[in-house]
Amino acid sequence: MRTVVWGLCLLSMATPGTAAFFQQTEDGAEDKGESPVKVNVQGASEMLAENLKAFMPSLRYLRCDSPADRVDSFIESAEEKMLEGAEAMGYYDARFNITPARQANCLALNVAVQPGEPVKVSQVDVQVTGAGKGLPAFREIVATPPYKPGDVLVHQQYEDFKTSLSRTANSLGFFDAEYLTREILVNPDTRQAQVSLHFDTGQRYQIGKVTVKQDVLDQKYLNRYVRVDEGGAYDVADVLKQQRILEGSGYYSDVQVSSDYQRAQDGKVPVEIEAVRRKRYSYTGKLGYGSDTGVRAETGMDIHWVNNKGHKFSTKGVAGSKEQSVEATYKVPLWEPEHEYASASAGWQKSDNNDIKSEGLKLGIDYNRRNDNDWQQTVFINFLDETTQVNGAPATNAQLTLLGVRVKKTKSDDPLFPAKGWLLAAEVQGSHDKVFSDQSLLQGRVQGKYLQTINSGGKLILQAAAGTTAISDLADMPKSLRFFAGGQNSVRGYNFESLGETDANGDVIGGKHLLTGSVEYEHPLGGKWSSAAFVDAGNAFDNPSSIDLKVGTGVGVRWRSPLGPVRADIAVPTDNTRDPHFYFSLGPDL
Secondary structure: OOOEEEOOOOOOOOOOOOOOOOEEOOOOOEEOOOOOOEEEEEOOOHHHHHHHHHHOOOOOOOOOOOOHHHHHHHHHHHHHHHHHHHHHOOOOOOEEEEEEEEEOOEEEEEEEEEOOOOOEEEEEEEEEEOOOOOOHHHHHHHOOOOOOOOOEOOHHHHHHHHHHHHHHHHHOOOOOOEEEEEEEEEEOOOOEEEEEEEEEOOOOOEEEEEEEEOOOOOHHHHHHHOOOOOOOEOOHHHHHHHHHHHHHOOOEEEEEEEOOHHHOEOOEEEEEEEEEEOOOEEEEEEEEEEOOOEEEEEEEEEEOOOOOOOOEEEEEEEEEOOEEEEEEEEEEEOOOOOOEEEEEEEEEEEEEOOOEEEEEEEEEEEEEEEOOOOOEEEEEEEEEEEEEEEOOOOOEEEEEEEEEEEEEEEEEOOOOOOOEEEEEEEEEEEEOOOOOOOOOEEEEEEEEEEEEEOOOOOEEEEEEEEEEEEOOOHHHOOHHHOEOEOOOOOOOOOOOOOEOEEOOOOOEEEEOEEEEEEEEEEEEEEOOEEEEEEEEEEEEEOOHHHOOOEEEEEEEEEEEEOOEEEEEEEEEEOOOOOOOEEEEEEOOOO
């Protein structure tokens, strides 16, 4: 009986695709060109054939006109290497016959394989001991051993399993982990193998002294951003999370986190963080045009930290043919600043969409947080002083103190070019005529969007929005709280805010309620381009029993730019197909 013991199994399986020809030129540079000599393998499965090719010696010295002695020398060494490749796949009795031939005016090597019966695993013994034995990460690995009895002995599975154990140990701070046993006992006569792995994690290292080098925040406020504490269990995921928290704070242009276990003392790994401040001020500017909104220019300024407490200030101004506004916001990070802050804002806005005009002042304070399920939650109080005027009618003024809440969550597999995902947002706000308001009002709205890539590679996008208001008279509502439909992000094919209830003169005055929906399909054209077709429907209205849904249809093209999808659409209303509207936008689908 022959028994082969693999104490350190170094053989590996090359997955399909790894047999591509790589060679070293005489000066050491890598040459990725295909060899002119072809290798044809017969009698083996595709996976075994690819692995045999991967184990063959380099073909770099073989040419189409190589002399016979060089070809014979290559075949002799190739047979020995291919035996290793076959054993790595579990075939210990494989036989090979390599014959040279002419193919397409060049040399070809035809390999006839008799793989024989593969070695199968009869017994698997995997043990994890030490302080990490009971951790979920190790239990999960042990629960899925590299083989089950009866599996073919493919060595790569053994190597991958060991790599998984070692990687997990390093990431969780078990830097002294070692294999007490790691062997494969192969009996080629019975074609059976026994696999033994005994992995001892040793003791878990802890976080040592944490030092942060930066010059933006006072230590008291910096501590709110520090999530790794001295004495805590070491976990590389926590260290990386710490880096992301500081990067996401908006104060730094670069954050480097170092945790070198080789400098550990008494089982504690020091953590050193160096954060380089970004520019304190940044400025933005945009210039655009929409067929339904006219020319529009935006400018903004951000102060990324006002003081050593990390407070922030931003301001934005909009000047357009139909809208002018200015807004300023002061933000105060709170106890868990990466997802918790309060802000105060003040803004002025003036709009004119021909039928209805408004001008108003808005003051607000809010509290924002993101919970463990990634829902963004906001509680707010806004004071609104707004004047609204419908063409030919006297202006009305409303002063409202609105208390409300909103929630929002976006989930996608890619921030710029999602293949699937969804968005859901909802808001409720209200005022009472006895609490710093001249009228009582309760309003709610909800918005959803769903995106899914189907088998053909096309993308289906569904979206809907609904809103409702409880108020005695629409005429009492300020324009900014009325619902309108129509435009780029509503019902394409109609002008911006052109859909809603009308007065006796036919002027659109908005509505108490809103209902819109859209179905869109994108089809890939090749490269970065795709086409789109869509149907939008909806309206704003006063009486749900007499809703008149307007429908717009259109087509468009999409281009994957470095900044996100660029969309160009043309849409027409179904009640007047000779009235086309053009739309252009940039940004992610979710």
